[in-house]
Amino acid sequence: MYNTQKTVCYWCGEKAIIDLGKMEINKIKYSDLQEFFDKRQNESKSVNKDIKSALNRIFKYAIRSDYIDHNPMAYVVVSGVINKRDKHILTSSEYEALLHDLTTRNTLTSLQLKMIVEIGHGTGMRISEILALHKKDIDLHNRRININHKLNYKGLSKSERFVSTDLKSIASGDPVIIPNSLILPLKKWIDECSTDALFLTKEGYYQNPDSLGNRLRKICKDDLDFEFHFHLLRDCYATTLVNAGVEPKVAQELLRHKNFNTTFSIYAHALDDKKRNCVNQLF
Numbered sequence: 142m143y144n145t146q147k148t149v150c151y152w153c154g155e156k157a158i159i160d161l162g163k164m165e166i167n168k169i170k171y172s173d174l175q176e177f178f179d180k181r182q183n184e185s186k187s188v189n190k191d192i193k194s195a196l197n198r199i200f201k202y203a204i205r206s207d208y209i210d211h212n213p214m215a216y217v218v219v220s221g222v223i224n225k226r227d228k229h230i231l232t233s234s235e236y237e238a239l240l241h242d243l244t245t246r247n248t249l250t251s252l253q254l255k256m257i258v259e260i261g262h263g264t265g266m267r268i269s270e271i272l273a274l275h276k277k278d279i280d281l282h283n284r285r286i287n288i289n290h291k292l293n294y295k296g297l298s299k300s301e302r303f304v305s306t307d308l309k310s311i312a313s314g315d316p317v318i319i320p321n322s323l324i325l326p327l328k329k330w331i332d333e334c335s336t337d338a339l340f341l342t343k344e345g346y347y348q349n350p351d352s353l354g355n356r357l358r359k360i361c362k363d364d365l366d367f368e369f370h371f372h373l374l375r376d377c378y379a380t381t382l383v384n385a386g387v388e389p390k391v392a393q394e395l396l397r398h399k400n401f402n403t404t405f406s407i408y409a410h411a412l413d414d415k416k417r418n419c420v421n422q423l424f
Contacts, residue, residue: 161196166203171213178219186221193219198296229368231377236262238365239357253340254357256330260286261371263323265378265396267291268350268371273304274339276331281324285316288397292347302347315397379404 158180161169174196181189193214200212236258243255260271264286273290280287290304297303308314319327330339340348354371361369375396382392393404 166200167209169213171216174213174217178217182220184221186219186223189219189221193217201296229373230380231369231373235361235365235367235369236377239361239369242360242364249343250356254353256326257340257353258357258374259323259326261374262377263320264317265375266317267375268354269294272340272348272350272353275337276334276339277337279319279327279331279339280316281319281328281331284319284324286319287316288314292350294347294349294351299342299344299346299349302349304347315394317397318395 159173159177161173161177164173178189178193181192197212197214200209200214203209204212239258240255243251243258257268257271260266260274261268266286266288269291270288273292274286275290278287278289288308290306291308292302293305293307294302336345338347342348350371357371358369361367379392379396382395387395389401389404393401396404398404
């Protein structure tokens with residue numbers, strides 16, 4: 142819902158190139174939408190893709206509600222400007238500051254966020270995998286987390302969210318090793334958690350990853366003065382493996398990447414930084 146709300150201004154109101162908000166949904170055609178995105182070809186491609194995704198969810202909801210019988214977004218092609226910027230890697234001091242902030246708040250929500258962040262940082266797990274975890278998935282004796290499910294939440298209300306076995310890839314289902322630093326915090330969380338699912342809301346629903354990520358982003362930006370998004374924890378995990386000299390093939394298995402090229406691109410980026418730092422120190 143948040144992602145839809147934050148992109149409304151681009152298709153509805155004064156900022157909209159074409160005000161789709163003034164059109165009846167059953168009157169919006171493919172040509173209207175393609176014209177809309179064609180006029181945004183000089184805008185950010187990532188923003189345009191977000192707008193397309195949000196509109197797509199609306200049209201799918203309209204189909205389920207019998208307002209329309211087909212999705213006019215189906216063949217829309219999105220273009221735009223690719224804005225490249227240096228990739229931010231979460232530093233150890235930023236990570237520790239975030240944990241300290243969440244601990245200091247000392248609320249059920251903040252402590253839950255802290256545990257989720259610790260799992261993300263220590264295992265490289267994706268947010269949809271962490272929020273789908275149940276007690277039976279945690280094997281403390283063998284020090285591993287069994288990835289059996291992921292959370293489905295896009296375009297769904299809180300009561301409609303569910304976990305499924307439809308993982309990103311076959312490799313995504315490989316067990317994750319629990320580092321020593323996570324054993325005691327995980328055991329304590331499991332012992333104190335009153336439900337089989339480890340990270341439900343107070344009302345007993347599965348968490349919305351977007352809302353959770355936005356809470357963390359706001360804390361980091363407003364109180365800790367650095368940018369944050371949850372995937373930074375997975376990036377940090379990957380970079381730590383690189384800097385520790387872990388072989389790329391081993392890193393691929395730890396990150397559960399289906400394609401080795403995905404892992405290699407991370408190594409190439411990290412090694413570029415190392416080469417740059419080496420030259421700067423020497424010359």
